Amino acid sequence: MHRPSAEEFLLTLLETLDELPPDLAARVAALLKNDHVDRAAALRQLFEDVTGE
Amino acid sequence: MNEKLHRLVMHAFRGIPSEMTVDFGDGESTVVYGDNGTGKSTIADALEWYFTGEIELLSHEGRQHAVRYVGGDADGITSVEVLTSGTLGGKVLFEAERTPDLFEALRRETFLLRGRTLADFVNKTKTEKWKALVDILGLDAIESLREDLQRARNDLRKASKAVEEEVRVYRRALSETGDTVSEATVLANLQQICGMLGVDPPQSLDQVVEPSWITAAVGASAGVSASSDREGLVADINALADPELDKDAFAAWNKLVSSDRARQLARASLVREAKRLLEAQSIEGGRCPICGQKVDQKVLAKKIESALVEMADAARDLERFRDPILEQADVLESADEQRQSIYDRAKELSLEIPPVPAPPDTPIRDQVEATAPVAIDVFTSYLADVRRWDKAAAKLARQISPAKQSTRDSQLVMLAALCQQIKAWQQAEKKNVRARRALALAETVFDAYQQKQKEDLGSLLTQISGRVAKIYSTLHPGEDLDAVSIEPWTAKGVELAINFYGSRQRPPHGVLSESHLNSLAIALFLAMAATFNEKLGFLILDDVINSFDVEHRGRLAELLADGFTDWQLIVLTHDQQFFEHLSRRAPSWRKIEFTSWSHTSGPRTTKYETSGRLAAARERLQSDDVQGAATKGRRALEELLQEVCEALWAPLPFRRGQANDRREIGELFIGLRRALKEHAKSQLPVVEPIVKHLEADVGATLNVAAHASRGRSGASEVKAALDRIDALDALWSCPACRTRVWHKGTPDAARCRCGKSAFPPVVAG
Numbered sequence: 172m173h174r175p176s177a178e179e180f181l182l183t184l185l186e187t188l189d190e191l192p193p194d195l196a197a198r199v200a201a202l203l204k205n206d207h208v209d210r211a212a213a214l215r216q217l218f219e220d221v222t223g224e
Numbered sequence: 225m226n227e228k229l230h231r232l233v234m235h236a237f238r239g240i241p242s243e244m245t246v247d248f249g250d251g252e253s254t255v256v257y258g259d260n261g262t263g264k265s266t267i268a269d270a271l272e273w274y275f276t277g278e279i280e281l282l283s284h285e286g287r288q289h290a291v292r293y294v295g296g297d298a299d300g301i302t303s304v305e306v307l308t309s310g311t312l313g314g315k316v317l318f319e320a321e322r323t324p325d326l327f328e329a330l331r332r333e334t335f336l337l338r339g340r341t342l343a344d345f346v347n348k349t350k351t352e353k354w355k356a357l358v359d360i361l362g363l364d365a366i367e368s369l370r371e372d373l374q375r376a377r378n379d380l381r382k383a384s385k386a387v388e389e390e391v392r393v394y395r396r397a398l399s400e401t402g403d404t405v406s407e408a409t410v411l412a413n414l415q416q417i418c419g420m421l422g423v424d425p426p427q428s429l430d431q432v433v434e435p436s437w438i439t440a441a442v443g444a445s446a447g448v449s450a451s452s453d454r455e456g457l458v459a460d461i462n463a464l465a466d467p468e469l470d471k472d473a474f475a476a477w478n479k480l481v482s483s484d485r486a487r488q489l490a491r492a493s494l495v496r497e498a499k500r501l502l503e504a505q506s507i508e509g510g511r512c513p514i515c516g517q518k519v520d521q522k523v524l525a526k527k528i529e530s531a532l533v534e535m536a537d538a539a540r541d542l543e544r545f546r547d548p549i550l551e552q553a554d555v556l557e558s559a560d561e562q563r564q565s566i567y568d569r570a571k572e573l574s575l576e577i578p579p580v581p582a583p584p585d586t587p588i589r590d591q592v593e594a595t596a597p598v599a600i601d602v603f604t605s606y607l608a609d610v611r612r613w614d615k616a617a618a619k620l621a622r623q624i625s626p627a628k629q630s631t632r633d634s635q636l637v638m639l640a641a642l643c644q645q646i647k648a649w650q651q652a653e654k655k656n657v658r659a660r661r662a663l664a665l666a667e668t669v670f671d672a673y674q675q676k677q678k679e680d681l682g683s684l685l686t687q688i689s690g691r692v693a694k695i696y697s698t699l700h701p702g703e704d705l706d707a708v709s710i711e712p713w714t715a716k717g718v719e720l721a722i723n724f725y726g727s728r729q730r731p732p733h734g735v736l737s738e739s740h741l742n743s744l745a746i747a748l749f750l751a752m753a754a755t756f757n758e759k760l761g762f763l764i765l766d767d768v769i770n771s772f773d774v775e776h777r778g779r780l781a782e783l784l785a786d787g788f789t790d791w792q793l794i795v796l797t798h799d800q801q802f803f804e805h806l807s808r809r810a811p812s813w814r815k816i817e818f819t820s821w822s823h824t825s826g827p828r829t830t831k832y833e834t835s836g837r838l839a840a841a842r843e844r845l846q847s848d849d850v851q852g853a854a855t856k857g858r859r860a861l862e863e864l865l866q867e868v869c870e871a872l873w874a875p876l877p878f879r880r881g882q883a884n885d886r887r888e889i890g891e892l893f894i895g896l897r898r899a900l901k902e903h904a905k906s907q908l909p910v911v912e913p914i915v916k917h918l919e920a921d922v923g924a925t926l927n928v929a930a931h932a933s934r935g936r937s938g939a940s941e942v943k944a945a946l947d948r949i950d951a952l953d954a955l956w957s958c959p960a961c962r963t964r965v966w967h968k969g970t971p972d973a974a975r976c977r978c979g980k981s982a983f984p985p986v987v988a989g
Binding site (some may be wrong): 175176177178180181184185187188191192195203210212213214215218219221222223 | 365368369376380662663664789
């Protein structure tokens with residue numbers, strides 16, 4: 172059985188959700204690749220950015 | 225395709241003084257039989273050490289160094305070499321730096337079940353079982369991302385509340401009727417005021433926020449700025465809201481942190497800090513840097529992990545009660561900031577205003593951080609002081625209000641202040657919309673993530689449970705015990721359950737015998753591997769049937785032989801009946817019998833290794849290790865002579881116990897000659913010259929002691945001796961099918977598998 176990583180888990184989930192900002196998944200993927208950030212703060216910023224644009 | 229084992233080579237490892245090779249063919253299943261103490265578990269040890277970096281039993285006792293052969297050469301190298309069907313094989317040396325990549329890749333793979341730790345999982349507590357599952361399923365990383373999403377959501381919620389409060393303040397200032405204010409009403413009011421003052425009314429609120437409109441409408445007359453500042457101050461004082469204390473939230477928090485569970489929480493930060501330190505630096509010299517006591521780093525890490533799991537539930541409650549308290553802290557901090565700002569501005573305008581009451585010495589955040597109760601009385605008293613200050617500020621606002629002035633300038637100032645407020649309100653409203661959108665998105669993602677996590681776990685548990693139940697019922701058919709499953713237990717626990725004569729038992733310990741619990745453990749092991757293994761295609765079961773009766777041993781043998789044909793099973797057992805049962809049931813499996821073990825020569829098996837030892841000798845020779853080649857060559861010759869003597873029923877004196885395995889090489893030469901005289905006299909002239917040469921080799925070229933005294937011996941001499949051993953070996957093999965000439969039959973009349981070679985050999989003519 173394939174055990175998804177946390178990143179895969181979230182990205183698969185995002186694909187199933189309706190009416191999300193179009194590039195959210197791509198930006199989340201880029202964010203999760205960066206190990207050197209405060210992930211929670213970066214996610215908050217991302218949510219603000221994609222809904223404010 | 226998951227990787228299978230092809231070959232295992234152990235050198236100076238555990239009970240093996242020199243080298244031992246176990247050949248698994250192309251990944252074939254193997255049953256290994258041997259009495260206790262014959263060294264069969266060394267196979268499991270070597271594979272555990274290679275694939276996990278440790279032998280758990282040794283690490284647990286702080287005896288990791290015992291992977292080395294005791295009494296071996298101090299300079300001797302302990303190593304394990306594994307050849308697999310894929311890329312996971314390799315060679316590792318004792319104390320050499322190991323790459324963590326392999327261990328990380330295999331951390332979640334299940335491959336080894338030992339009799340002595342058989343029921344470990346079954347006997348774990350609910351939270352320990354959960355932790356074990358979390359490890360296997362890789363849920364820790366998924367849980368960590370959930371926590372980050374939650375933090376992002378909480379931060380956005382907090383930010384959104386702060387902006388909402390800001391909007392509420394402006395709405396109050398702009399409307400006399402409370403929170404309800406619309407753009408149309410504000411615009412209408414503004415247009416009316418402009419009309420009264422003879423100023424061009426704005427057509428929209430967007431126009432109001434344009435600096436050019438304000439300048440054109442109000443002008444830049446002297447004194448307007450200062451008056452505008454006073455007006456702004458008055459407006460802000462009038463907009464002050466009475467901060468309220470949510471006493472219920474404080475009471476709930478105080479009750480939680482005063483409970484027994486809170487004491488665990490107090491330790492949580494300490495344990496987390498210990499984990500952080502342990503991950504950041506290793507314990508040097510195996511001693512605790514604080515108390516100096518001897519401690520095993522892995523044992524300590526496990527204890528810390530276990531303590532953290534225990535605290536997980538309590539931490540969740542803490543999280544639930546903490547958020548409302550922190551929101552209260554936000555409210556009070558925001559109220560204090562507002563009043564400080566009014567105080568500072570009043571002072572800049574040289575107005576008399578009392579100092580803002582100081583917040584309590586023990587801020588709410590400090591109490592939350594310390595998981596300590598909050599003194600509600602202190603904050604009630606503080607808010608009473610704040611209300612008194614608000615009254616004093618309101619009195620000041622009445623005194624300085626330019627409403628009493630009736631000049632056009634003061635009315636224009638009021639208009640300018642109103643426009644500034646409208647601008648700030650419009651900006652706050654926009655900020656509020658953005659904050660709510662961001663929060664809505666964060667909540668959508670977080671809620672869906674949490675829901676999917678729950679559903680996936682439920683589905684996984686159902687999947688494993690189905691497999692466990694099937695395997696368990698194969699081992700115990702017809703018994704009124706069914707519906708074995710792994711079930712969730714609160715947010716952070718799982719438990720085993722079983723139907724026992726119609727009643728649900730969770731956990732099943734109260735109703736199952738030791739052997740039933742062990743069956744459950746085997747079922748769990750096999751189900752876990754079948755469900756989750758992604759890389760390893762082999763499973764090792766080391767003496768797991770001790771508590772099984774004959775009938776259940778038979779059922780397990782059938783299950784392993786018939787139910788796991790896609791897997792490479794390596795079954796180690798000291799039970800002859802189980803070995804024979806498995807051998808009959810799975811005739812294609814390889815069989816290895818460990819016959820004895822001695823300190824000097826290590827484990828002995830019934831499998832002869834002449835060709836392997838000869839190949840190793842030639843490798844040594846190629847790398848200029850002449851003495852090593854001689855040692856290997858001598859062992860190859862012993863192996864060959866033992867095999868021939870056994871096959872030809874060589875008449876050797878009887879010896880009690882295991883001594884038959886360890887005869888002097890001279891005795892074996894005698895045995896070979898006697899056997900040939902008895903069964904194949906015609907072959908003696910062919911064999912005798914080779915044997916004579918080899919007897920000489922044993923005394924000189926293949927004599928390690930002689931090598932040591934003579935210094936570096938000639939490689940050509942050793943090579944010639946190895947060639948002679950090869951020649952002797954070739955006499956007993958069929959050139960067509962490569963099997964021995966005694967493959968079938970007895971020493972009086974035997975033949976190879978294809979029948980082209982016979983013993984005694986057929987004499988031409």
